[in-house]
Amino acid sequence: MTFPKIRIESLGIHLPEKILATEALMASCRNRPGCDFERITGIRERRVADGEYAADLAIGSARRALAMSRYRAEDLDAVICTSISKHNRPGEFDLEPAAAVVIRRAIGAKRALVFDVVNACAGMLNGIYVLQGLIRSGAIRCGMVVSGEQNMPLAETAAREIRHRLDPQMASLTLGDCGAAVIVEASPDPAVGFHQLDLVTGAKHDHFCFSRPSSRGPGGVLVTNPRGLQRKGAEHFPAYLKSALDATGWTVSDLHHVIPHQVSVRAIRQGIKTVERFLGCVLPDYFLSCVDIYGNTTTTSHFLALHEFILRGAIRSGENLLMVSGASGIVISHATLTLDDLPDRYRAFAGKGELP
Amino acid sequence: MRRCRIESFGSSPPRKGFFKWGSMKHAVHAGQLCLDGSRHSRADVELLVNSGVHRDGHVCEPAVAAYIQHALDINVEFQGRRTLSFDLQNGGCGMLNAVHVVSALMASGEIRVGMVVSSEANSDRRPDPGYPYPASGAALLLDISPVPDRGFGHFVFRTRDEHAGLYTSVISLGEKKGRLFMRRRVDELEDAWLSCATEVVEELLDREGLRREAIDLVVPAGISSGFARRLGAATGFPGDKVADLSCRFPDTMSASTFLALHDAVSRGRIAPGGRVLLLAFGSGITVGAATYSF
Numbered sequence: 001m002t003f004p005k006i007r008i009e010s011l012g013i014h015l016p017e018k019i020l021a022t023e024a025l026m027a028s029c030r031n032r033p034g035c036d037f038e039r040i041t042g043i044r045e046r047r048v049a050d051g052e053y054a055a056d057l058a059i060g061s062a063r064r065a066l067a068m069s070r071y072r073a074e075d076l077d078a079v080i081c082t083s084i085s086k087h088n089r090p091g092e093f094d095l096e097p098a099a100a101v102v103i104r105r106a107i108g109a110k111r112a113l114v115f116d117v118v119n120a121c122a123g124m125l126n127g128i129y130v131l132q133g134l135i136r137s138g139a140i141r142c143g144m145v146v147s148g149e150q151n152m153p154l155a156e157t158a159a160r161e162i163r164h165r166l167d168p169q170m171a172s173l174t175l176g177d178c179g180a181a182v183i184v185e186a187s188p189d190p191a192v193g194f195h196q197l198d199l200v201t202g203a204k205h206d207h208f209c210f211s212r213p214s215s216r217g218p219g220g221v222l223v224t225n226p227r228g229l230q231r232k233g234a235e236h237f238p239a240y241l242k243s244a245l246d247a248t249g250w251t252v253s254d255l256h257h258v259i260p261h262q263v264s265v266r267a268i269r270q271g272i273k274t275v276e277r278f279l280g281c282v283l284p285d286y287f288l289s290c291v292d293i294y295g296n297t298t299t300t301s302h303f304l305a306l307h308e309f310i311l312r313g314a315i316r317s318g319e320n321l322l323m324v325s326g327a328s329g330i331v332i333s334h335a336t337l338t339l340d341d342l343p344d345r346y347r348a349f350a351g352k353g354e355l356p
Numbered sequence: 357m358r359r360c361r362i363e364s365f366g367s368s369p370p371r372k373g374f375f376k377w378g379s380m381k382h383a384v385h386a387g388q389l390c391l392d393g394s395r396h397s398r399a400d401v402e403l404l405v406n407s408g409v410h411r412d413g414h415v416c417e418p419a420v421a422a423y424i425q426h427a428l429d430i431n432v433e434f435q436g437r438r439t440l441s442f443d444l445q446n447g448g449c450g451m452l453n454a455v456h457v458v459s460a461l462m463a464s465g466e467i468r469v470g471m472v473v474s475s476e477a478n479s480d481r482r483p484d485p486g487y488p489y490p491a492s493g494a495a496l497l498l499d500i501s502p503v504p505d506r507g508f509g510h511f512v513f514r515t516r517d518e519h520a521g522l523y524t525s526v527i528s529l530g531e532k533k534g535r536l537f538m539r540r541r542v543d544e545l546e547d548a549w550l551s552c553a554t555e556v557v558e559e560l561l562d563r564e565g566l567r568r569e570a571i572d573l574v575v576p577a578g579i580s581s582g583f584a585r586r587l588g589a590a591t592g593f594p595g596d597k598v599a600d601l602s603c604r605f606p607d608t609m610s611a612s613t614f615l616a617l618h619d620a621v622s623r624g625r626i627a628p629g630g631r632v633l634l635l636a637f638g639s640g641i642t643v644g645a646a647t648y649s650f
Contacts, residue, residue, distance in 0.1 A: 003464055084417050089526075093416065093534070095409055096525040096639040097517075098446045105517035113513050114640070115446035115453045119419045126442050129466075130457055136464035139456070139511070153529070201404075201419075201441040202434040203426035211417035213527065213534030220529055222417070236434040328418040329441065332434070 003136040004186040005193030006128070008342055012065030013307040014057050014148075014179035015294075018050040025155065025173055033165035037173060042265020046176030046295030048152050053088040055099060057179030058148025059106040061300075065181040066107060068349045071142055073108040076183070078143030080130060081116045082123030082299050084211070087150045091218065103146055113140065120209070121261060121327035122199060123147060123299035124180065125335055129197045131184050142185040147299040151175035154211065157219030171209075171224035174264055176295030180303040192318075192340040195248040198240060199333040205232045209328030224328075230267060233326045237271075238278035241324060244334035252283060256319035257309070261326055262291035262301035271324070288314065310343045311350055317341045359507030360459035362648070364497040366390030367618045368475065370490035370605050378412040379477035380420075382493030384427045386611075387473050390495040391428065396469050398430045401497070403458060403470040404441040407450030407610050410489070412479045414527045414534045419443040424473055447523070447638030448577055449513065450474060450610045451494070452646060456511040458498050472496045474610040478536055486538045494611035494618070509647035512560045515640045519548045523639035545641065546583055550590045552643040553635060557591040560633070560645045568592055571647070573626055576635040577612035578602040587635070599625065610638075617648075626650055 022038040022045060038044060049057060058081060066073055081100035088094050088102075100114035113134075119126040127145035134140045151172075158172035187193035208229040211222045245251065260268050268289050276283055290308045297304050302323045309315045316339075323335040366389035368382040377385070383406065391398050406421035415423075421441035426432050431439040444454045451474040458470035475493030478484070501507035522545045525538040561568065574593050576584060578601030588598040601616035608615055613636045620626055628650055636644040 001465065086416075091528065091530045093414075093527040093529055094524075095445075095527060095536075096447045096523060096538075097520045097642075098640060100446075101515060101517050101520055101640045101642070104515065105520060112515075114515050114642070115444055115450065117442055117444055118416075119421075119442035120417045122442075126440075129440075130444075130461075133457065133461035133464045133466055137460035138463075139460050199440045200434065200438045201422050201425060202432065203422045203430070203439075203441060204432035206418055206422045206426050209418065210415060212413050212415040213529055213532070215533055217532060218530050220416070220534075240434075329422040331418070331422070331440075331442075 005190060006132045006135055006184050007187035007193035007340055008182050009185045010065045010069035010183040011303060011307060011342065011346060012061040012181040013304055014060030014064060016047045016049040016052060016177050018048050019045050020048045021045045029159045029162055031163050033162060035165040040266060041174055042292050043174055043295050044292050047178060049150050049177040054083050054085050054148040054150040055088045055102050057150060057177060058083060058103050058146045061179035061181040062103055062107050062144060062146045065144065065183050068345065069183045071183060074110050076109040076112045076142060076144050077140035078113040078131060078134060079104045079109050080127040080143065080145050082127040082145060082147045083149060084118060084120060084123060084298055085149050085151050087153050093220065119327065119331055120329055121298045122325045122331040122333045124303060125197065125323065125325055125333045126199060128184055129199055132197060135186055142183060144181055144183050146181035148179040149298050149300055150177050151298060152177055154220055154222045157214055157221050161214065161216055168223045168225060169221055171226055172222045174296045176297045178294065178297035178300045178304050180300035182303060192338045195336045196244045197335050198244045199331060200240065202236065202330045205330040208330060230270065232330055234274040237326060237332045238275045240332050241275060241334055244336055248336040250336065252279065254320055255286060255322050257315055258287045258322045258324060259302050259305045260287060260324045262289060262305060263296050265289060265292055310346050315343050317344045358504065359501045360462050360498050361501035361507030362496050363396065363499045364390045364394035365618050366495035367615055368493035369615055370492045370608065377491050378479055379408055379410065379475040379491065380412050380423060382477065382491055383408065383424050383473045383475035386493040386495035387424060387428045390497045394497045396497060396499065398428060399437045400469045401430050401439055401471050402467040403461065404430060404439055405454040405458060405472050406443045407454040407472060407474040408476050409445050409447060409450065409610060410476045410478055410536060412477060446642060447640060448609050449636040449638035449642045449644040451614055452634065452636040452644040455508065459508055462500055468500060470498045472498065476609045480535050484537045487536060488607065489609045490606055492608040492611050494614045496614060506649050510560060510563045511646045512556050513642060513644040514552050514556050515642040516548060516552055517640065519641045522548060522641060548641050549637045549643055550586055552641065553587060554590050556643045556645045560647065564647055570631060571633045572630040573620060573632045574598045574635065575613060575617045575620055575632050577607065577637050578616055579607050579637060
């Protein structure tokens with residue numbers, strides 16, 4: 001039995017307007033780490049929510065996705081929220097009701113099945129994987145995966161608690177805020193949509209990155225061993241990348257763009273070198289990165305990059321994309337997809353002044 | 357189409373004793389019992405979903421499912437067979453939502469064997485007096501039923517988001533290690549759940565094409581004895597057809613419906629070939645229902 005492919009019917013991104021430069025963030029650290037963080041990470045600045053919270057970012061992106069979609073909110077059969085950061089009031093982290101309930105209520109998706117899927121930075125791809133299963137099983141026709149990441153509270157705790165340049169909270173200073181939403185449906189054309197959605201958890205390495213309330217004071221912390229995470233990821237992700245391409249029936253020359261997880265400029269460069277070593281060839285310059293201006297927006301980073309490079313005119317209709325994600329857990333995920341006319345529709349919509 | 361069935365069950369009900377068990381210990385205990393009772397090996401598990409909401413240390417990343425996968429030693433390395441783990445959260449309905457997702461992924465050919473684990477515990481040194489749930493856990497090993505028409509039927513979920521404020525839980529980050537606060541307006545909440553359950557049961561029976569007589573037992577979450585009685589009246593089932601777990605132990609939130617199912621099966625209340633109607637109640641507010649044929 002063959003199942004239909006699913007495609008991204010609409011995309012919405014909500015970026016806060018306020019810009020915070022890396023230099024200003026480093027200056028806010030109580031104990032300023034003795035390193036050039038901007039040079040090491042390649043991140044110059046990021047967007048930070050001012051007067052908005054995680055749910056507001058998610059709701060903003062959901063409304064933008066609906067504005068471009070042919071579906072109305074009440075047509076959505078499911079709303080899955082994949083936010084990690086659920087900071088919806090100062091100094092609080094929401095557990096219940098599910099963030100998807102708050103979003104459903106705000107956009108008026110009266111019929112939608114709602115729940116949250118949480119899988120660190122792989123959340124949105126994981127949410128699409130879940131929707132794919134629900135659509136293919138016939139349980140639903142279309143649904144929304146949405147995420148709002150207000151990561152700055154983690155960066156603020158890091159700025160208070162960091163003691164030196166090798167502090168495990170240093171990665172918190174790479175974060176940025178963003179909201180992203182996609183509406184997903186069965187693809188009418190078998191040539192377009194997601195060909196492969198491949199996610200795997202290597203749980204033996206679950207200690208390399210975790211987030212929880214601080215044991216030293218107020219706020220939440222993100223504790224990372226970036227070298228360990230990168231080393232383990234580099235050992236294994238190229239093989240999964242190749243198997244995702246093989247399963248799709250593509251070679252590296254069939255790809256038009258690769259959207260890596262937007263962690264830092266240096267991490268992306270090292271990832272490219274690792275793949276080149278594994279494949280034994282030099283890859284074309286098709287890796288897209290906007291981490292220098294937006295920072296690491298965790299779950300939303302792939303779709304923020306998709307938005308950015310569609311608007312810049314780099315991603316065009318009908319092109320083949322590969323999305324690569326590494327998340328704490330460790331979760332390695334790959335998605336291969338062929339775009340329909342989404343880029344053209346998105347640019348046309350932006351031309352009307354409907355998008356940021 | 358072959359249905360998704362419960363191949364094995366692991367139960368970690370609330371414990372009495374000096375040493376408290378956290379959510380991880382309950383999850384791993386239930387998961388281990390589940391694997392021990394299964395004909396599948398742990399390497400067969402392709403998907404592990406954790407639907408617990410309140411976890412040890414209020415960890416929010418990585419997915420607690422990854423920690424459970426690690427503790428149960430299910431394909432923990434990247435070599436060889438693989439497992440995907442993630443958390444699905446939807447309050448008291450999370451475990452039924454997770455079963456629905458696993459069932460859909462089986463129907464779409466993505467996986468053949470999946471595991472759903474749920475556990476709750478408040479690990480705070482000074483727990484909020486408003487937090488009512490004892491620590492507990494449950495696990496299900498799910499596979500594709502070898503016999504047609506056995507296993508889970510349809511799933512129906514209804515959310516009434518206008519009642520979202522009746523049930524909230526937050527972690528306050530204002531103090532070291534955070535602190536969980538829960539607010540429930542119990543009377544209004546039970547009324548809203550009952551009203552929603554009436555609709556959900558009607559819709560489920562309608563979709564299945566079943567009359568009430570075709571249901572051998574209604575298995576709701578063990579909210580309270582009074583709630584179980586009112587539920588029977590509201591949904592049109594006689595009181596003796598509604599399993600009441602609340603007389604055995606207090607409400608255990610996300611694991612409650614499946615702990616009640618396990619209890620009913622263990623006590624022989626369901627004969628082979630019997631059909632049950634499962635009901636879950638959660639924040640949102642959301643009510644979920646599904647039928648299961650043994």
